Amino acid sequence: MPPSIADSFAPILSATAITKRFAGLVAVDGMSLALGRGEMLGLVGPNGAGKTTLFNLLAGSLTPDAGAIHLAGAEVSREGASRRIARGLGRTFQIPRPFPAMSVMDNMLVGAQGQTGERLGAGLFAPLRTRRDERAAREQAAALLAFVSLTHLANEPARVLSGGQRKLLELARLLMADPTVLLLDEPAAGVNPALMDTIAARIADINANGVSVLLIEHNIELIRALCPRVVVMASGRLLAEGPAEAVLAQPDVVAAYLGEAV
Amino acid sequence: MEFVAYATFFGTVALSYALITLGLNVQWGQTGLFNVGVAAFVAVGAYTSAILTTPATEGRIGGFDLPLPVGWLAAAAAAALLANLVAWLTIRLRADYLAITTFGVAVAVQLAVLNLTPLTGGPFGITFIPRPFGAWASDPALFGFANLALVAATVLAVYAVLECLARSPWGRILRAVREDETAAEALGKSPRRLRIQAFTVGGAVMGLAGAVQAHFVGFIAPENFLPTLTFQVWAMLIVGGSGNNRGAILGAVLVWAIWAASGALIGAVVPAELQARAASLQIVMIGLALCAILLWRPGGLLPDRPRRPRAR
Ligand SMILES: Nc1ncnc2c1ncn2[C@@H]1O[C@H](COP(=O)(O)OP(=O)(O)OP(=O)(O)O)[C@@H](O)[C@H]1O
Ligand SMILES: [Mg+2]
Numbered sequence: 001m002p003p004s005i006a007d008s009f010a011p012i013l014s015a016t017a018i019t020k021r022f023a024g025l026v027a028v029d030g031m032s033l034a035l036g037r038g039e040m041l042g043l044v045g046p047n048g049a050g051k052t053t054l055f056n057l058l059a060g061s062l063t064p065d066a067g068a069i070h071l072a073g074a075e076v077s078r079e080g081a082s083r084r085i086a087r088g089l090g091r092t093f094q095i096p097r098p099f100p101a102m103s104v105m106d107n108m109l110v111g112a113q114g115q116t117g118e119r120l121g122a123g124l125f126a127p128l129r130t131r132r133d134e135r136a137a138r139e140q141a142a143a144l145l146a147f148v149s150l151t152h153l154a155n156e157p158a159r160v161l162s163g164g165q166r167k168l169l170e171l172a173r174l175l176m177a178d179p180t181v182l183l184l185d186e187p188a189a190g191v192n193p194a195l196m197d198t199i200a201a202r203i204a205d206i207n208a209n210g211v212s213v214l215l216i217e218h219n220i221e222l223i224r225a226l227c228p229r230v231v232v233m234a235s236g237r238l239l240a241e242g243p244a245e246a247v248l249a250q251p252d253v254v255a256a257y258l259g260e261a262v
Numbered sequence: 263m264e265f266v267a268y269a270t271f272f273g274t275v276a277l278s279y280a281l282i283t284l285g286l287n288v289q290w291g292q293t294g295l296f297n298v299g300v301a302a303f304v305a306v307g308a309y310t311s312a313i314l315t316t317p318a319t320e321g322r323i324g325g326f327d328l329p330l331p332v333g334w335l336a337a338a339a340a341a342a343l344l345a346n347l348v349a350w351l352t353i354r355l356r357a358d359y360l361a362i363t364t365f366g367v368a369v370a371v372q373l374a375v376l377n378l379t380p381l382t383g384g385p386f387g388i389t390f391i392p393r394p395f396g397a398w399a400s401d402p403a404l405f406g407f408a409n410l411a412l413v414a415a416t417v418l419a420v421y422a423v424l425e426c427l428a429r430s431p432w433g434r435i436l437r438a439v440r441e442d443e444t445a446a447e448a449l450g451k452s453p454r455r456l457r458i459q460a461f462t463v464g465g466a467v468m469g470l471a472g473a474v475q476a477h478f479v480g481f482i483a484p485e486n487f488l489p490t491l492t493f494q495v496w497a498m499l500i501v502g503g504s505g506n507n508r509g510a511i512l513g514a515v516l517v518w519a520i521w522a523a524s525g526a527l528i529g530a531v532v533p534a535e536l537q538a539r540a541a542s543l544q545i546v547m548i549g550l551a552l553c554a555i556l557l558w559r560p561g562g563l564l565p566d567r568p569r570r571p572r573a574r
Contacts, residue, residue: 061444085450097445099438109431110438111449117431118451120459124426134431177450 011070012037012212013058013089013181018067018077019236020053027053029236030067035181040203040213042227042244044220046257050236051216052094055183058214059091060084071181085113090179094186094216096166098158098173105154107169108141109134111176137176144172147202149195164191171199175206182206182213188222200225220248220258232257270406272522277413278475280514282491283498284420284507285467291505291566292428293460294440295349296357299364300468300495302371305487306344307337307469308476309375312388315477322388323381330394334473341469342462344371349461353454368492376484387483391476413474417511420467424507427463436460490545494521497548501555505566512563520551 011034020028028050035041043051056062058069060081069077071087099107109115115137116122117130145151148168153161161169171187187203188196200222207213207226217223223230223244230247232240234256240247247253282304289295297303311333313324344367352363375382382388393399395408427433438446439453447453476482494517502513524547532540555562 059448061448080452081444081447082450082452085448091448093445093448097442097448099441099445101441102434102437106434106437110435110446110451113450115431118435120432120463121427123430123432124423130430173449 010037011035012072013214014070015054015058016068018057018064018069020057020062021065026236028057031233031236031238033231035212035214038210038212039229040207040215040227042223042230043214043216043233044223044230044257045233045239049233051233052185054233055091055185055216059089059183085177085179088180089183090174090177090181091183092170092174092185092187096170098161098166098169100159101157103155104145104150104158104161104169105141107158108145108173108176109137111173112137112140113177140176144175148172167191180211182211184213185216186218188217188219224248267402267406270410274410274413274478276515276518277417278471278478279495279498279518280417280511281420281471281474282468282495283502283510283514284424285464285471286495286499287504287507287510288424288467289461289464291499291510292433292436292440293457295457295461296361297364297464298361298492299368300492301487301489302368303341303345303465303468304472304491305371305375307341307472308482309382309388310340310469311337311473312391312476312482313381315392316388316390322383330392330477334470337473338466338470341472342466345465346458346462349458353457353461368489372484372487375487385484387481389481391480391482393477393480409478413478416474420470421507421511428507493545494548497552500562501551503562503564503566506562506564509562509564517548517551520547
């Protein structure tokens, strides 16, 4: 059972009237949004609507010019990305950002949180705990790589991956962090149809385990299948919000985003 | 016999440079931090150890006559402290500011040792720095070998520690930050903290190297720590292979060979009255080696390769 809309009044992540300007352009313009605990919320809108910029603000890769962001009850508007993932918020990038010269396995291991060996000198002073953490992380990484069908590439440098494979690595690497809030920027773009179903199923699984998900997708079928509630953005602003079916049938949403074809 | 004596001397000096290059490799090769003030950290190490281990001298503060290992450890600590301070102040700023700052630090340190005469001996420097195995000085061959062995063991130990760091999860996230800072940050790594740590580790190694050189030569003066030193070390790292610890050692030995050979050649063929000026040809020779490497092997002789996870 997906959580009902009424549950979302205690949001785990919220943006209140946030604005981001790039030189003259207002990419996000007084946008507000709330993600309920355990909710799976769809975020759609035309190209250039400001969805990815909103993600960057929510995740801390960008700082808002105005407005506030709350995560799990704390104000985090000016906190950096590395602090926010420590609070459980993880995000994927629309254009995947693998560490190209590092092996696929090493890419995965960077996603692990709280590794003893990541402290300077821990490998020398706490070799046992370092090795224990490392072994656990490798096991988790191997399982996740198997899930996204990248096991055979584990020892290759990430730069050899295809576009779709990079998307898969991006998702799997983030799952290493066991986030409680997931921001997914077009996780299925460029992934083949069979795998897309698997990814959709996996996202649903993750959500069913209590992880709140904010999902950007241009694939409306995927949105309909996964998200009970949808937020529509256009020109940096909130255009519509509500139950998926109702919102996606709204005339202004159809005109601004879906066009006549749907 | 003379050849053996020269070879041990050459090896000792070359390996002391290898230490500095290993330090720069942590900063630049593994982290991408542009340090153009290498000489400053070497100088701080050299003077720290010299002041702590020399016998009391009239007219100079210091001369604490402490044991050599204390001097070396203090040298590493003092240079690490300076590196940590510089990094802490500048790393949050844009990358090029670090370069400018380190250049400024190098000039400041050089001027400081030149003018703090009561502590550093000013332009005359510090002499009678105790040499390791000084008791064996009457047997030059044994003395030379013992010194070479000590420096080689130090290089080996530092190499082992740095390799261990580079292969550890710490080294892995350091590489991640170097390859894509934004992605690393989104995965919870703090680029700023990592950079400060890497810069500090590199600084510590440079300081240790400074102490090693000071004790091997037996005296130091401000002109040992001019920008030429920084240039040599950069050339060593680039020739050997930035990012690769073995490359750093190989590059140091090779570039020092070019430096020493061109120096000897100039000494042999250039008339005495022109030799001071001809000495700058040594820098030209290293510049040529640098160009050749950049043209034919841009990654250096032993380029950095992505490490494969060790088979389990
Ligand atoms: N770093 C930047 N500097 C300048 N302009 C930017 C920057 N990032 C985004 N923009 C602009 O902000 C606007 C919103 O971009 P954004 O990437 O958020 O759109 P989007 O909704 O994710 O679009 P798409 O569906 O195509 O991914 C665009 O006009 C874009 O050109
Ligand atoms: Mg986008």
